[in-house]
Amino acid sequence: MALPSVVFLLAMLLAGSAAGVMQLRVEEAARGGARALARGAAAVEVGGIVRQLAGETAASTVALDGEWLRVTVSGRVPGAVGSLIPWTLSASAWARPETPGAAQPVPGGWGFPLGTGT
Numbered sequence: 626m627a628l629p630s631v632v633f634l635l636a637m638l639l640a641g642s643a644a645g646v647m648q649l650r651v652e653e654a655a656r657g658g659a660r661a662l663a664r665g666a667a668a669v670e671v672g673g674i675v676r677q678l679a680g681e682t683a684a685s686t687v688a689l690d691g692e693w694l695r696v697t698v699s700g701r702v703p704g705a706v707g708s709l710i711p712w713t714l715s716a717s718a719w720a721r722p723e724t725p726g727a728a729q730p731v732p733g734g735w736g737f738p739l740g741t742g743t
Contacts, residue, residue, distance in 0.1 A: 657675070658687075663720035675696070699716075
């Protein structure tokens with residue numbers, strides 16, 4: 626009777642730690658994407674930075690909020706338990722453009738998804 630309880634507790638602890646690590650990765654990816662946008666990087670480059678930092682399954686969007694640039698990144702918790710429980714974690718970061726004209730919308734406008742991994 627005790628063994629199944631211990632296995633279940635261990636699985637929940639591992640899932641919780643995987644969720645914590647993924648949240649940190651998503652937050653760092655949002656900050657990295659916002660820094661790149663502030664320096665004047667193209668939105669496509671930001672998508673690459675986000676996927677590099679948060680993993681290939683992360684999705685991101687870029688938006689222009691007044692004079693602030695916003696990057697929102699979301700991703701699912703990896704692992705066996707993460708696939709059973711649909712945990713989607715997200716984080717946003719804002720930055721002001723460092724160079725004049727860096728906040729100019731691209732064709733199609735801001736607020737578009739940068740893509741998801743496979």
